Amino acid sequence: MRMAGISVGAVGGFGLLLLAAVAGCDGAGDLGAMSGRQALQGRDIKNLFFWQGRTLAFARDTADPSQAEPQDVLVWQLDEPTPTVALSGVDWEYPSSWPVWINGDLLLTGTAYERVYDLGNRQTANLLLEPPPSPGGEVPPATYRGLLTTITSRSDRKAIAKLRRGVPETIVVGRPSELRAFTIPEGSVGAMTFMGADLALLIKRATPEGNVVGVQRLDSASGALTPMVAETPAANWTGVTGFCDDVDGSESCGYFSTIGCGVNEPHCADGRPSPCLLLYAQADPDAAGKIVLYAHDVAAGTSTRLAGAANDHFYSNQKAHLLVWGSTTNAQTSAWNICDDAQVECPHPPSSFVAWRPDGGAFAMYGARDLLRIVDVAGGLCRAGDPQQSYSVYQAQYAPAGDRLLWVAANDVEETALTLWVADRDGESPVALAGGPSVGGTFSADGQIVYVSHGGESSASLGFVDLRASTPVEQVLASNRGDIAVLGNERAMFIDHYNAQDGNGELVLVDLASGARQSLARAVANVTVAAGNEAEGTDVAYVVRGRAAAARDGLWLTTLPP
Numbered sequence: 001m002r003m004a005g006i007s008v009g010a011v012g013g014f015g016l017l018l019l020a021a022v023a024g025c026d027g028a029g030d031l032g033a034m035s036g037r038q039a040l041q042g043r044d045i046k047n048l049f050f051w052q053g054r055t056l057a058f059a060r061d062t063a064d065p066s067q068a069e070p071q072d073v074l075v076w077q078l079d080e081p082t083p084t085v086a087l088s089g090v091d092w093e094y095p096s097s098w099p100v101w102i103n104g105d106l107l108l109t110g111t112a113y114e115r116v117y118d119l120g121n122r123q124t125a126n127l128l129l130e131p132p133p134s135p136g137g138e139v140p141p142a143t144y145r146g147l148l149t150t151i152t153s154r155s156d157r158k159a160i161a162k163l164r165r166g167v168p169e170t171i172v173v174g175r176p177s178e179l180r181a182f183t184i185p186e187g188s189v190g191a192m193t194f195m196g197a198d199l200a201l202l203i204k205r206a207t208p209e210g211n212v213v214g215v216q217r218l219d220s221a222s223g224a225l226t227p228m229v230a231e232t233p234a235a236n237w238t239g240v241t242g243f244c245d246d247v248d249g250s251e252s253c254g255y256f257s258t259i260g261c262g263v264n265e266p267h268c269a270d271g272r273p274s275p276c277l278l279l280y281a282q283a284d285p286d287a288a289g290k291i292v293l294y295a296h297d298v299a300a301g302t303s304t305r306l307a308g309a310a311n312d313h314f315y316s317n318q319k320a321h322l323l324v325w326g327s328t329t330n331a332q333t334s335a336w337n338i339c340d341d342a343q344v345e346c347p348h349p350p351s352s353f354v355a356w357r358p359d360g361g362a363f364a365m366y367g368a369r370d371l372l373r374i375v376d377v378a379g380g381l382c383r384a385g386d387p388q389q390s391y392s393v394y395q396a397q398y399a400p401a402g403d404r405l406l407w408v409a410a411n412d413v414e415e416t417a418l419t420l421w422v423a424d425r426d427g428e429s430p431v432a433l434a435g436g437p438s439v440g441g442t443f444s445a446d447g448q449i450v451y452v453s454h455g456g457e458s459s460a461s462l463g464f465v466d467l468r469a470s471t472p473v474e475q476v477l478a479s480n481r482g483d484i485a486v487l488g489n490e491r492a493m494f495i496d497h498y499n500a501q502d503g504n505g506e507l508v509l510v511d512l513a514s515g516a517r518q519s520l521a522r523a524v525a526n527v528t529v530a531a532g533n534e535a536e537g538t539d540v541a542y543v544v545r546g547r548a549a550a551a552r553d554g555l556w557l558t559t560l561p562p
Contacts, residue, residue, distance in 0.1 A: 032502075035507075035520035036540070036558025040083075044554045045543050046071075047092050050530045052105060052119055054078045056541050058198075058555070073107070075119065078557070086117040087124060104157025106175060112140060113151045116176055123176035127162040130276030131172065133180040139165040143504070146245040149254070154194045155262030155318070159220075161199055165188050171199065173220045179376060182223035190242030190304035190308050191256035193278075195298065196263055200278055201225075202242040202256055204234055213237040215278065215296075228294055229303060236282045242293055245549055252291060252312045255281030259316045260338055261298065266319070268339030274321055274337050275299070284309060293325050294339075295317065307334050313350035313462060314433070320360025324479045335377045348373055355396040355405075357425065364405060364427070366393035372407055374427050389421060389430050397441055398425065399447035404467070406433075406441055406450060422467065433465045434474045446489045449464060449512065453481075462494060464512060477510055485527045486536030493560070500548045509561065518561060523552070529560070536562050 044061040048288045051057045056076040063072060069089040074085035090109055091098050101108040105120040109247035114128040129137055141147040150163040159178075163168040169184040171192070187205035190213070194200075199218040204211055206557035218224075239247030241256050260274035260441030268274050276298040284290035290310040293420050296303040310329040317323065326333035328349040336343045337360075352367035361378035374383040385391075392410035399405070403425050411417040420441045423430035432439065447467075452474055462478045482505045484496030498505035507524040510517050520542075527542040538560045544552050 013355075031544075031552060034522075034544070034552065034556060036556050036562070038544075038552065039555045039556040039557045041551070043549060043557050044544050046526065048526045048528050048541055048543055049553075050528050050539070050541070051075070051102065051107075054530055055119060056528075056538055056539075057086070057107070058083075058384070058541075058543075059090065062089060064088060073109075073117065083270070084122075086119075086122075087115055090115065101151075103153050103160070106157065108151070108160070112147060113219060118176040120158075121175075121177055125176040127160075127172050128164060128178075130179060133164060133166065133170070141165070142245050144437055145254070149242065149244070152192055152194060152199075153546070154197065154423075156264065158263075159194075159197075161192060161194065161220075163192060171201075172219065173218075175198070180220070180223070182218060185225075190244075190246075191239070191254065193257050195258050195276065195278065196265075197221075197260045200228060200256075200258065202237065204238075204243065204278075205231070210234070213241075213243075214541040215280065228298070228301075229280070229299075232282075236285075240281050240283055255279065255293065255314050257314075257316065259318060260321055262318065268321065270340070272339070277323075279314065279316070280321070281314070282537060283313070283377070290329075295323070305343065306336075308332050315350075315354050317356045317360060317363070320356065322356075322360055322363070324354065324363065324375075333373075333375065333382075335363075335375055342377050342380070342510075344375060344377050344380045344382065346373070346375055348382065348384065353396070355398055357398050358400060358402040362425070364398070364407070364447075365398045366396045366407065368392055368394060372396065372409065372427060374405075375424070378396055385427050385429060386430075390421075390427070394418065397442060399443045400445055401447050404447060406443065408440060411435065420450075420452060422465075422472075431472065432527070433472060434463070442487065444487060444489045449487075449489060451487045451492070451497060458500060459498075461494070464492070466512070478508075481505070482524075483527045485529040485540070486532060486534045491534055493520075493527070493529065493534075493540075497526060504545055504547075507542055520558070521556065523547075534560065536560055549551070 035555045040074045046058040059073050062175045069087040069091045071084050071090050072328050073087040074083040075086045098109045107117045109115050110384045116125045139241050152161050159174050162172045169182050172181050187203045188202050191202040192199050197220050201216050203216050204213045211234035212231040215224045215229035215233045217228050244253035259277050259278050261276040265274050278296040281291050281293050284292045293306040293311050294303045308327050310327045311325050313326045315324040321339045322337050331349045333346045333350045351365035351370050355364045362376040365373045370391050372385035372393045394408045396407040406422045408418050408420050418439050419435040420433045421430040434452045436454045440449050441452050450465045452463045459480050462481045463472050463474045463476045465472045478496045480498050482498035486493040491507045495505040504523045504525045506522050507520040508517050523544050523546040525543045525545040530539040540558045542556050
């Protein structure tokens with residue numbers, strides 16, 4: 001996951017929710033029995049999350065106060081006696097927190113995603129310094145969007161590529177202890193994406209006739225560059241495919257990716273290898289200011305213009321080999337399964353967001369001031385929801401089995417209230433589960449429970465609806481909650497009675513069927529559970545931080561009770 005700031009370890013897909021609260025236990029006085037054992041003491045442990053099974057990661061005040069940044073990142077493989085420092089000198093403190101990207105075994109952070117820790121081999125690297133930079137120096141991106149064009153991940157999440165701008169430009173490929181740096185001999189890179197183990201690069205060069213742009217393939221073993229898509233005048237590409245910061249107001253930019261080109265790419269359902277396509281956009285030669293999309297077959301070396309004109313949205317479901325694009329101006333959405341060649345065109349504009357059905361056969365499109373629409377690619381059907389129930393949608397999610405769909409929609413034009421709906425997978429026969437000024441929901445792993453959270457100005461609640469009941473009704477678990485650790489099929493664990501002033505509350509485990517509550521600890525500021533698992537014996541880590549400093553403050557380790 002990639003994020004600006006820290007939000008790792010969260011559970012579910014709640015939207016529009018607040019984590020702050022104002023009432024509850026104050027963390028003072030006798031806290032009573034605590035579950036587990038205190039592993040580390042201190043009030044500085046923050047940003048707690050499990051990473052790749054039983055590895056716990058967190059930040060705390062740096063052990064070296066002479067360096068500029070305030071924190072260190074530590075990792076603790078729980079079968080070992082103590083944690084170790086993964087990255088020394090980071091800033092994960094509000095309000096200047098560095099962005100963080102957890103990518104398989106790789107953790108990337110830093111103002112330019114330059115600091116990397118590899119959990120697999122326990123190595124670190126600074127991608128701006130290792131290997132040594134070019135003499136021309138590093139030119140930082142002007143915007144966060146520009147920053148994102150300088151970093152990309154291989155599909156197996158075992159390697160990354162980092163573009164180091166300067167003269168000349170350099171691309172660093174690999175993982176710590178295995179990094180290789182390749183110099184771009186001429187020109188600059190405006191976009192890049194992995195294509196198997198190699199990279200596709202959008203490169204701009206200056207010529208006597210003017211700037212030109214084309215696509216070249218970088219061999220990640222040798223650094224050799226070979227042409228893929230022929231160069232044409234830079235105006236066809238700049239501010240559309242890449243080089244987004246070079247054009248003011250280029251909001252629709254960055255159409256450069258692949259589908260079907262992963263390392264160990266899964267075969268199609270019929271056993272055939274998936275086609276490997278490079279997807280890119282160019283300025284429409286027939287309509288000034290409009291965009292057309294292309295799919296370049298890497299094996300055949302040919303590019304095909306995709307259907308439609310003035311396209312401005314582009315999505316892909318890599319796992320399902322499904323490509324979706326469309327035009328707001330022309331009110332058209334197209335979808336194409338590149339494996340079985342199933343295609344559908346729908347007479348409606350694309351939306352801001354997409355929820356993919358788990359089997360890949362359909363998807364829901366939604367957004368603010370927009371109608372929920374469902375596109376069944378396998379069946380070749382386009383469906384629009386009832387405007388009374390599915391207009392201005394802020395969240396949509398399929399159940400894990402793909403048999404149900406939930407969404408949150410506005411009740412009125414002024415959007416003074418929202419309703420959480422659940423329906424069958426086609427959006428038919430919707431039932432209202434909950435409502436209020438701010439509401440969100442998420443399915444349990446078996447799809448039989450919908451967890452519900454309501455947000456207020458300074459609080460957030462938690463409840464659930466059992467879809468197996470003859471009349472599904474929301475049952476309240478907490479009126480004032482903090483961190484959520486488990487939203488299981490049978491039980492939930494979270495911080496209850498959250499107090500915003502103290503930043504803590506009571507850690508509880510609730511059995512959904514009986515309503516029985518187990519109090520595990522008090523004055524808990526953060527909690528995380530390995531893999532979000534609800535099974536007995538699963539590792540749990542939590543941070544105790546009371547109103548006043550106390551010996552119990554620190555990191556505690558326990559396991560889920562029966």
